[in-house]
Amino acid sequence: MSKIKETSTNFANKQALADECPEVYAANIIGGQWSIVICSWLINGKLRFGELKKLIPNITERMLTLQLRKLEENKIIKRTVYAEVPPRVEYELTEIGYDLKPIIKMLENWGEKHKALR
Amino acid sequence: MSKIKETSTNFANKQALADECPEVYAANIIGGQWSIVICSWLINGKLRFGELKKLIPNITERMLTLQLRKLEENKIIKRTVYAEVPPRVEYELTEIGYDLKPIIKMLENWGEKHKALR
DNA sequence: GACATTACTTACATTTTTTATAGTACCCTA
DNA sequence: TAGGGTACTATAAAAAATGTAAGTAATGTC
Numbered sequence: 001m002s003k004i005k006e007t008s009t010n011f012a013n014k015q016a017l018a019d020e021c022p023e024v025y026a027a028n029i030i031g032g033q034w035s036i037v038i039c040s041w042l043i044n045g046k047l048r049f050g051e052l053k054k055l056i057p058n059i060t061e062r063m064l065t066l067q068l069r070k071l072e073e074n075k076i077i078k079r080t081v082y083a084e085v086p087p088r089v090e091y092e093l094t095e096i097g098y099d100l101k102p103i104i105k106m107l108e109n110w111g112e113k114h115k116a117l118r
Numbered sequence: 119m120s121k122i123k124e125t126s127t128n129f130a131n132k133q134a135l136a137d138e139c140p141e142v143y144a145a146n147i148i149g150g151q152w153s154i155v156i157c158s159w160l161i162n163g164k165l166r167f168g169e170l171k172k173l174i175p176n177i178t179e180r181m182l183t184l185q186l187r188k189l190e191e192n193k194i195i196k197r198t199v200y201a202e203v204p205p206r207v208e209y210e211l212t213e214i215g216y217d218l219k220p221i222i223k224m225l226e227n228w229g230e231k232h233k234a235l236r
Numbered sequence: 237g238a239c240a241t242t243a244c245t246t247a248c249a250t251t252t253t254t255t256a257t258a259g260t261a262c263c264c265t266a
Numbered sequence: 267t268a269g270g271g272t273a274c275t276a277t278a279a280a281a282a283a284t285g286t287a288a289g290t291a292a293t294g295t296c
Contacts (some may be wrong), residue, residue, distance in 0.1 A: 008281060010254060013176045016150070022229030023154055023222050025138060031149050031230065033132070033284070034139055049243055058131045060285060065244065075235070084244035085293045094230055104141050105225050111140030113146065114214055117193070125249060146267055151254070167273055178255060183274065203263040204272040 018052045024034060030100065034059055039097065040081045040104050046092035075099070148218065152177055152185045157215065158222050159196060164210035184205050194218070 018025035028091060030036055034056065041047060041055050053064055068091060071077045076097035082088040093100075123129060136143035148154055152174065159165060159173050171182055186209060189195045194215035198204040211218075 003279065008255085009176075010151075010281060013254085015156060015178060017151075021155060021156060021158070021241085022227075022233065023225040024229075025233065026225040026229035027149070027154050029229075031145070033128075033135075036145050037135060037139060040141060042141070050241095053150040053243095056136075058127075058134060061244070062246090062286065066284090074232075076278085081243095084242095085291090087244080087292080089243060096228075096235065098226060099231070103221065103228060106221050106224065107141040108215060109140075110145075111142075111144035113217070114192075115140065115143065117214065122250065126277070127283090128251060131284090165252065168271095171273095178257095180256090180276095184254090199273095202272095203261090204270085205262075205274080207273060 012038070029076065032067060032070065035071060036104060036107070038064075038067055038071065039076065039093065039100055042091060042093045043098070043101050046090045047105060049089050049091070052091065070099070147194070150182060150185060150188065154187060154222060154225070156182075156185055156189065157211065157218055159193065159209045160209060161216070161219050161222070164208045167207050170209070187213070189202070 007112050014028060018028055027041070030039065038052060041052060047055070049064070049068075051069075053059065053061065068077065068079070074077050075094055077091050078081055079091075080090045082090070120159065124156070132146060134229070136146055143156045144154070148157065153198050155174055156170060165173070167186075167190065170186075171177065174182070186195065190197050193212055195209050198210075
C-alpha cells in the first residue's frame, strides 16, 4: 500500500474508471488482499485489533493496520479508541459497511459454486 | 501479472485464504484492475478483442490480453477464434461468468450509494 | 527497576501488477 | 510491392502491494 503516486498512468486510469463505473469504484474500495476477510469477520460484531490478528493468522500487524486505515478512510469501519493502558481499540462496521453483507454472501456462494466445477 | 512466484509468502497467504474463504477465492478471480469492467461489458453479449479495446479506452493491448487470458483460465469467459484474415476472435461469458451479473449489479448499487455520502 | 501488555510505527526488502513501446503473422487490396 | 487491418507477443521499466524485522509509548505488576 503506502503512498499512491497521483501522477502515474495507473492512478489516472483508476480514477477514470471509478468515475464512470460504480462497480469498479466499489471494487477499488473493498479490493486488497485482506479487506474482505476483515469485513466478513466484522459482520458478526465489533472486534479489537488483537482479536482480528488472531482470527486472521497470516496477516502481519503492518498489513492489518494498513487495511484497517484504508477501510476507515473509506468509512467502511469505525474505530474507537479507549484511553486505557494497555490500549484498547475496537473496530466495527459502519452502516454502509454493513451493507456489504449481502455482497459478501453472494461472493461466497459464487465462490463455492466456482470451486465445485474444477 | 506475468508469472507468480509459488514460493513467496504472498502466494502462500493467498492460497490459504482462498482455501477457507470462498468470498476471498471469488475476489481473487474477479479482482484486478480491469476484470470487472470487461465482464460488465460482456454481460450485454459477445464482443471482439478490438471492440473491447474501443469500449475501454485506457487499457493497453497487453493488459487486455492478460486479463482476458486470466478470465479464460478461470472459465469466466469463452474465447472463439475464427480462421479468417484478418483474424477475428470473440469473447463471451460462460454460464458461471454470467452468474456474476447480480454481484456486479449489487456492487454497482453499493458504489453509487457510497459515492453519494462523500 | 525489569517486565508484560496492546496497538501500533518505521525502515527496508521483495513480489506482483501495470504501463510503455515496439514488434509479428496473415492475407487482401491498391 | 506497399500498406492496411486484427489480434496478439516480447521485453523492459515503473508503480503498487505486500512482507520482514525491529522499535515505541504508557502504565500497572512483580
